[in-house]
Amino acid sequence: MALIEMRDIVKRYQTGDTETVALNGIDLQVETGEFLAIVGPSGSGKSTLMHILGLLDTPTSGEYLIDGEAMHNRPDRQLAKLRRNLIGFVFQSFNLLPRLNVIQNVILPMAYAGVPARQRKQRALQLLGSVDLADRANHRLNQISGGQTQRVAIARALANEPKLILADEPTGNLDTKSSQAIVDLLKRLHQAGNTIVIVTHNPEIAAQTNRIIEIRDGSIVRDTRPRHTASLQSARSGSRRIV
Amino acid sequence: MIWENVKMAFRSIAGNKLRTFLTMLGIIIGVGAVVTISSIGAGLKDEVGKQVSDLGANVIFVLPGQVISSDKNGKQSFNPTASIGTSTLTEADVTTIRKTKGVQAAAPLSLISGIVTHNGTPDSSALLLATTSNINDVIASPKIESGRGFKPNENEQFVAVLGPNARDTLFGKGADALGLTISIRDHTFTVIGINASSGSNSGLSQSPGFDDAVFIPNGTVKTVTGQEPQIFRIAVKADSQSDVKPTVDRIKTALKKNHGGQSDFSVLTQDDLLSTVSTILNALTGAIAAIASIALLVGGIGIMNMMLVSVTERTREIGLRKAVGATSSLVLLQFLIEAVVLSLLGGALGVGLALAGGTAAGHAIGITAVFATTTIFTAFGISVGIGIIFGIAPAIKAARMKPIDALRYE
Numbered sequence: 300m301a302l303i304e305m306r307d308i309v310k311r312y313q314t315g316d317t318e319t320v321a322l323n324g325i326d327l328q329v330e331t332g333e334f335l336a337i338v339g340p341s342g343s344g345k346s347t348l349m350h351i352l353g354l355l356d357t358p359t360s361g362e363y364l365i366d367g368e369a370m371h372n373r374p375d376r377q378l379a380k381l382r383r384n385l386i387g388f389v390f391q392s393f394n395l396l397p398r399l400n401v402i403q404n405v406i407l408p409m410a411y412a413g414v415p416a417r418q419r420k421q422r423a424l425q426l427l428g429s430v431d432l433a434d435r436a437n438h439r440l441n442q443i444s445g446g447q448t449q450r451v452a453i454a455r456a457l458a459n460e461p462k463l464i465l466a467d468e469p470t471g472n473l474d475t476k477s478s479q480a481i482v483d484l485l486k487r488l489h490q491a492g493n494t495i496v497i498v499t500h501n502p503e504i505a506a507q508t509n510r511i512i513e514i515r516d517g518s519i520v521r522d523t524r525p526r527h528t529a530s531l532q533s534a535r536s537g538s539r540r541i542v
Numbered sequence: 543m544i545w546e547n548v549k550m551a552f553r554s555i556a557g558n559k560l561r562t563f564l565t566m567l568g569i570i571i572g573v574g575a576v577v578t579i580s581s582i583g584a585g586l587k588d589e590v591g592k593q594v595s596d597l598g599a600n601v602i603f604v605l606p607g608q609v610i611s612s613d614k615n616g617k618q619s620f621n622p623t624a625s626i627g628t629s630t631l632t633e634a635d636v637t638t639i640r641k642t643k644g645v646q647a648a649a650p651l652s653l654i655s656g657i658v659t660h661n662g663t664p665d666s667s668a669l670l671l672a673t674t675s676n677i678n679d680v681i682a683s684p685k686i687e688s689g690r691g692f693k694p695n696e697n698e699q700f701v702a703v704l705g706p707n708a709r710d711t712l713f714g715k716g717a718d719a720l721g722l723t724i725s726i727r728d729h730t731f732t733v734i735g736i737n738a739s740s741g742s743n744s745g746l747s748q749s750p751g752f753d754d755a756v757f758i759p760n761g762t763v764k765t766v767t768g769q770e771p772q773i774f775r776i777a778v779k780a781d782s783q784s785d786v787k788p789t790v791d792r793i794k795t796a797l798k799k800n801h802g803g804q805s806d807f808s809v810l811t812q813d814d815l816l817s818t819v820s821t822i823l824n825a826l827t828g829a830i831a832a833i834a835s836i837a838l839l840v841g842g843i844g845i846m847n848m849m850l851v852s853v854t855e856r857t858r859e860i861g862l863r864k865a866v867g868a869t870s871s872l873v874l875l876q877f878l879i880e881a882v883v884l885s886l887l888g889g890a891l892g893v894g895l896a897l898a899g900g901t902a903a904g905h906a907i908g909i910t911a912v913f914a915t916t917t918i919f920t921a922f923g924i925s926v927g928i929g930i931i932f933g934i935a936p937a938i939k940a941a942r943m944k945p946i947d948a949l950r951y952e
Contacts, residue, residue, distance in 0.1 A: 355865060355946040376869050382945075383867020394862045394949070398553050408866040410546055455866070 300367050302462060302494055303329040303352065308361035310347050310517075321347040322358065323517035329496065331462070334489040336505035337498045339514035346467065348514065349498045353465045354382050366462065383412050387456030391468035393448045395440055401451050402427065402436040408458040426454040430484060446477030453484060457493075464488065466497040470504060482507055547876045551883040554852070565848040566888030568841020569928065572834045573892025573921045574899065577913070579830040581900035583823045584912035590819045594812045596740060597777075598682030600646075600786050602811055604639065604776040604793065606630040609808040610818065630806040631773040636674075638796050639778055644789035646779040649677040652771035654763055656727045658756050660712040668708045669755045670726065672763045672771045680779045684752040689720045689735035698761035702726075703735040705755040724756070727766050731758060786811055838924065841888065842932035849881050849936035860940050861948025874941035881933020882926055889925025893918055 310322040321344045329335060339345045350356035351363065354370060363370040365385055373381070387408075388394075395404045405423040414422070427433050430450040435443055443451070449469060456464050466485065470478035482504055489495050489509075497508065505511050506525060513521040555562045594601075607624030631650070639648040654670040675692035678685070684705065691703055702724055704712070713719040719733045740752045763771040780789045790809050797807055810818070853860070860873055868876075897913060904911035 350946050353865070355949065376871070379864060379867055379869040382865060388865050390862075390949075394858065394865075396859055396862065398550075398557060407863070410543065411863075411867040411869075411872065413543075459867070 301328040302331045302333075302366060303327065304362075304364040304367075305351075306362040306364075308348075308351060308358045308363060310344070310351065310356070311359045320517050322351070325361070325517075325519060327512070327519065329463075329494065331494050332489075332492055333510060334486070334495045334508045335497075335510035335512060336508040337496065337512050337514060338500060338502070338505045340500070343514045344517040345498050345514045347517075349465055349467050349496070352463070352496060353386050353388060354378050383408060384459055385462045387458070387461035387464045389449070389452050389456050389464065389466035389469045391471035393445075393452050393472070395448060395452055395455070397440050399440075400436075401432065401438050401440065401443065404440070404451055405454045405458055408455060412459050414459075422458070423454070426457055427451070429457075430454045444477070445473050446480055449473060449477070449481050450484060453481070453488075457488070462494060464493055464495045466495065468498055468500070470499070470501065478504070543872060544875070544879065547879040548883060550876065551880040554880060555884060555887070561848065562884065562887075565844045566841070566884060566891065568837050568839075568844045569885050569888030569925060570841075570892040570895060572837035572841050573889045573925060574895035575834040575837065576831055576924075577893055577896030577917055577921050578900040578903065578911075579827055579834075580917050581896060581911040581913045582904055582907075582909070583827045584914055584917075585900075585904050585909040586823060587816075587820060588912055589909045591816060593683075593740070594815055596683035597812070598779070599812075600780040600782060601681055602778040602780055602786065602790055602793065602809060603815070604631065604635070604778060604797070605808040605810065606774065606806070607808065608805055610810070610814065624808075629772040629774060630801065631776060632800075633770070633773075635797055635800055635807075636773070636776055638800055639776060639793055642789065642792050642796050644781050644785045644792060646781050647676050647679045648776055648778045649674045649680045650760065650771070650773045651677075651775040651777060652760070652763065652773050654726075654758070654767060654771065656766065658708065658712065659725045660722070663712060665708050665711040665754075665756075667711070667754050669705075669751060671755050671757050672760045673757055674760050677757070677777070680777045684737035684740045684755070686735050687738035688718075689733070691735055692757075692759050697759045698765075699759060700729060700731045700762055701734045701759065702731040703737060703757040704733055705737045705751075705753045706739045707753040708756050709733075709736050726756075726758070729762070729766050731762075838928060842885070842928040845881055845885055845888075845929065846932040846936060848884070849877060849933055850939065852880070853877060853936045853940045856940075857943065857948045857951035860943050861945050861951065864943070864945035865949060870941040873943075874937045877937035877940045878930065878933050881937065882929030885925045885929035885932070886922065889922050892925075893921050896921075 305325050305327040308322055308325040309320070312319045312321060325348060337345045337348060347356065351358050357371065365381070370381070396407070399407070402420070402423050405426055406419045409419040409422065424433060424436060427436050430453055432447060432450055432454065435447060440448060440451075469485070470481050473481065478501075485495055485497065486507065497504070499505055508525075510522070510524045512519055606629040607627070609621060609624050611619055611621065633650070636648055636650045639645055650673060652672040654672050656670055658665050658668040658670060675694045675696065678691050686703070687706070689703070692701060704719060709717065709719050712724060713722065719736060722733050723730050724733060725731075737752060737755070758766075760771060763769070778793065780786045790811060793809050794805070797809070798805055801807065863873060863876075900911035900913065
C-alpha cells in the first residue's frame with residue numbers, strides 16, 4: 300500500500316466572480332522511503348499541492364489517503380493531530396518562532412504531542428546532534444546563520460517521527476553552499492529511511508532526488524525517475540529511520 | 543501545556559515591556575484604586591471601632607436632632623446635619639436621663655466657643671468642652687494621666703482638664719502644667735488634670751477628638767459666655783450590656799415627653815455609631831468601586847485591543863503552531879492565558895500600588911490601612927475575570943485562523 304495516494308484531487312478558489320483552478324485532477328502515489336521533488340513554474344499549483352499533502356488545506360474534490368486512511372471530511376482537531384503525528388514541515392522562510400531559542404523550537408511539536416518534558420529535551424538534543432547543531436541548542440535564532448536556521452527547522456520537522464517530510468522551497472532563502480548542505484542533509488535523512496517531498500523550482504536540487512513530478516496549470520505533466528530504483532529499493536527494504 | 547503557555551506569555555510580555563505596561567495601566571489604576579479605598583475604609587472602620595470601644599461598654603450617646611431616620615420600609619438613612627444648630631437638648635434632659643431606669647450615669651458635653659490661651663499663647667485647635675464631674679464614670683476614654691478630674695463640688699470652680707495636645711500647644715511638649723493657669727474669654731482657669739492620649743483621631747468618628755479637648759465644669763459656662771451651655775452630646779452609661787436596648791427605648795420615651803412629643807433628638811448606641819460609620823464608608827467604597835470599574839472596563843478593552851493586535855502580528859506564528867500540530871483549542875488557550883497573565887500582572891501591580899498608596903494615605907490621615915486577604919484575592923479574581931472576558935474574543939480569533947491562510951500572511 301502506498302504511503303500517499305491522491306485520486307483526482309481538484310482545488311478551486313473563488314475570488315469574487317472569477318474562479319481559479321489551482322489543481323485540476325491530480326493523481327499521485329508516493330511509497331514509503333521515496334525522495335521526490337515537485338517542480339513547476341510559479342502559479343502552477345505546486346504549493347497548493349504541497350499544502351493539501353500537508354493537511355494544511357483541503358481539496359475541493361477528490362480523495363486523499365495517507366496509509367490507506369481517507370483524509371477528507373476530518374474535523375480541525377483531527378487534522379491538527381494528524382499533522383502533528385504524520386507530517387514534518389520545512390518552509391522556505393524557516394518559520395521558527397523568534398521568541399524561542401533553538402532547542403525550544405525543536406521541542407514545540409513534541410510539546411503539542413504531549414511528550415513528557417524530560418524525553419522532549421533528550422530527543423531534541425539528539426535531533427540537533429543529527430543536524431550538527433548540538434552545540435547551538437541554547438542559542439537564540441538571531442545568533443545562527445540561515446543555513447543553520449533551516450537545519451533547526453529540519454530537526455523540528457523530525458521531532459515526532461513523521462511518516463512524511465514536506466519541504467516547501469527549503470533552499471529558497473539560502474546561498475548555494477548552504478543550499479547544498481541542506482540538500483545533503485535531506486539526502487541523508489532519505490537514506491535513513493524517511494519519506495521526503497520537496498517543492499522546488501531549482502532543477503539542480505530536483506535532479507538530486509529520485510523522482511521528479513512536474514506540474515503545469517494544476518496538472519501533472521511529467522513524472523520521471525532520474526536515479527531510479529536502487530536507492531529506493533534499499534531504503535524500502537532497510538530498517539526505517541535512524542533519527 | 544498550561545505551564546508552558548504561562549512561560550510563553552511571560553516571554554511575549556517581556557518582549558514588549560512598554561506596550562504591555564501601557565496596556566495594563568487601566569487594570570493597575572482600577573485595581574489599585576479599589577484596593578486602596580477598601581484598605582483605608584477598613585482602616586477607618588477599625589479606628590472608629592477602637593475609638594468607640596475605648597469609650598467603654600454600654601455607652602449610649604444622645605444627640606440633638608434626628609440624625610437617623612427610618613422610612614416606612616424600615617430603610618435607615620443618616621443625616622448628620624440634623625445635629626447641627628441650636629441644640630434641642632437641655633439640662634432638664636440630662637436630669638431626666640439620670641432618673642431613667644437602667645441608666646448608671648449621664649454626663650452632658652457642650653461645645654463652648656472661645657479661644658484658650660496661656661500667657662498670650664493661643665491654642666487655636668483646642669476643643670473647648672463643658673461637662674460634669676462624672677464624665678470619667680460614663681466614658682472610659684480619655685483617662686486622667688496626671689492630676690485629677692473634676693470633683694462634684696467643683697462644678698462652678700474655674701478649673702480645667704487638658705487633653706495632651708492642648709497641653710503641648712499651650713505649655714510646651716510634655717510640660718508639667720498642673721497648677722498653672724489658662725485663660726478663656728478673660729477668665730482664668732487652673733489646670734488640675736491632664737488626659738492621656740486617646741489615640742489618633744480619624745475625624746470621621748461621632749466622638750470628638752479628645753486629645754485636643756479642654757474640659758471645664760458645666761457650671762462655669764454661664765459666667766464665661768453669658769449663655770446656657772449648648773449640649774451637643776449626652777453621654778450615658780447603661781447598667782449592663784444586655785440592658786442597653788430597653789434602656790435606649792426608655793430614654794427615648796422619657797425625652798419625647800420632655801420635648802412635647804417630638805423626636806428632635808437621637809439616642810445612639812455604640813453599635814448604631816459603628817453601623818452609621820459603616821454605612822457611610824460602604825457608600826463611599828461603592829462610589830469609588832463604581833468609578834474604578836470604569837477604569838477596569840477601559841483596562842479590559844485595552845487588553846482586548848492589545849491582544850487583537852498581538853494576534854494579527856503573530857498570524858504566521860499561529861499558522862506555524864497549527865502546522866506543527868497545535869489544535870484550535872490549544873491556540874485559544876495560549877492567547878487566553880496570555881491575556882489572563884497580562885491582566886493578572888496588572889492586578890498584581892495594582893495591589894502593589896495600593897499597598898504603598900494605602901499605607902501612605904493611611905499615614906497621612908492618621909489611621910492604619912487594613913489590607914484584608916479577601917480584598918487582595920478579590921482583586922486578583924477580578925483581574926483574572928477581566929483577562930478571560932476581554933481575552934476570549936482575540937483568542938477565538940486566533941483559534942479560528944486557517945493554518946494555510948495564517949502561514950501565508952505577510
